[in-house]
Amino acid sequence: MYDSVIIGAGPAGISAALYLKRANKNVLVLYHGESQLEKAHLIDNYYGFPGGISGKDLYNNGIKQAQNLGVEVKEEEVINLSFNGPLDFSIKTLNNEYKSKTIIIATGNKKLRPNIKGIVDFEGKGISYCAICDGFFYRKKKVAVIGNSNYALSEAEDLHNVTSDITILTNGESFDLKSEFPVDTRKIVEVGGEEKIQYVLFDDGSKMELNGIFIALGTAGGADFAKKLGVMMNKDSIEVNENMKTNINGIYACGNLTGGLLQVNKAVYEGALAGLDIVKYLKEQEV
Ligand SMILES: Cc1cc2nc3c(=O)[nH]c(=O)nc-3n(C[C@H](O)[C@H](O)[C@H](O)COP(=O)(O)OP(=O)(O)OC[C@H]3O[C@@H](n4cnc5c(N)ncnc54)[C@H](O)[C@@H]3O)c2cc1C
Missing domain, CATH: 3.50.50.60 (FAD/NAD(P)-binding domain)
Structure with a gap:
């Protein structure tokens, strides 16, 4: 001690x-x-x-x-x-x-805030920087963690207590860790929605619908x-x-x-x- x-x-x-x-x-x-x-x-x-x-x-x-x-x-x-x-x-x-x-x-x-269109606009409206603090609001909902490090994995693990629908989005970065969660390495062009966050748009034009995004870049x-x-x-x-x-x-x-x-x-x-x-x-x- x-x-x-x-x-x-x-x-x-x-x-x-x-x-x-x-x-x-x-x-x-x-x-x-x-x-x-x-x-x-x-x-x-x-x-x-x-x-x-x-x-x-x-x-x-x-x-x-x-x-x-x-x-x-x-x-x-x-x-x-x-x-x-x-x-x-x-x-x-x-x-x-x-x-x-x-x-x-x-x-x-x-x-660390990713340079993605829409992130700032939706902070507090579906975009969070703390899984333990805000995970509760996403019980059984679809969420993503943006990041590619151990910190991102640890946030996903915290979220696993409230939902099993979790994807790690690396935003074009590689992901070298072992993960029990699906990992999507496509580059993100934009995040958006109406009042709250509803989607992530990737550079290949496809959209992922979701209810919440947790940012966990770097350490x-x-x-x-x-x-x-x-x-x-x-x-x-x-x-x-x-x-x-x-x-x-x-x-x-x-x-x-x-x-x-x-x-x-x-x-x-x-x-x-x-x-x-x-x-x-x-x-x-x-x-
Ligand atoms: C370009 C630049 C120029 C500057 N010029 C001046 C100047 O001329 N004069 C001046 O007085 N100040 C200047 N500053 C500001 C000064 O550097 C900071 O005010 C000072 O370093 C703050 O000290 P700190 O101990 O709070 O944090 P930092 O010096 O940032 O130290 C943070 C520590 O936390 C550690 N850490 C972070 N996350 C984790 C984690 N998860 N696990 C373990 N460790 C972690 C890091 O490794 C680091 O050791 C400048 C800053 C920059 C960026």
Whole structure:
């Protein structure tokens, strides 16, 4: 059982890990996929680098710094989180499951939306980004998941609790995983309907009629996990208090995922706040 599992090795996650480890806490950092920081060619406005530093170097240095301090850092894709009771969370990755007293979600703020005509118009009207949150509305109905990764499969599995009519649509991408669900690799031209989503139009001119579409591109983001756990959101950002605590005891969020200033210094600051508050929270739980 870890004191804290941190999802994300960007400036927010690593900063939190440093504060936790220095307080003697048992911490695991999990990361998978690109950080926003890695995409930055040159960071020229962060304290202490007179000639600037490449985002990639700053990112790798952060991970190295945490490892030098003894923080366990693993490259593993997190696909699900669950709450088992007070101070008892499970963090599921592709190959493992970890237990932790607290969780810090520091996955940056990506919401991958496919560039398909009609998607934006029907969000909330049959197009969803969270199977656990909205699957209930599609009991025994025909649904599709758009995606081609393990995350898409995991969303289809969640939907399987409410319906068996599920197709994975890869939108022209290949699909290399083993799936119990039918997979259609045709390119999608448009999605549409009248008031709610009713069809998907493929590039060969044929239409698939359906009642709901779940988008699950790339890896699951922090907002996807948060919604599943009932964490309060403000649009695509996670709502936190002044110590980065969400509405659920033991779950924290920091960095780009909480909105506001999308900069390294803010991510580092929030990571520190989250780490320190967890130290305090765990101490209170001991009494
Ligand atoms: C092109 C560009 C230029 C920029 N320039 C600047 C600049 O000059 N100055 C500045 O201050 N900021 C700049 N930024 C912004 C800065 O990079 C971000 O504000 C900062 O990286 C946010 O940190 P974060 O820790 O919240 O998230 P990120 O750095 O995005 O890190 C997210 C972490 O979460 C992990 N992750 C995501 N999903 C999963 C999953 N399912 N399982 C496991 N791990 C997962 C990723 O692997 C990564 O480790 C720039 C950003 C971009 C894109």
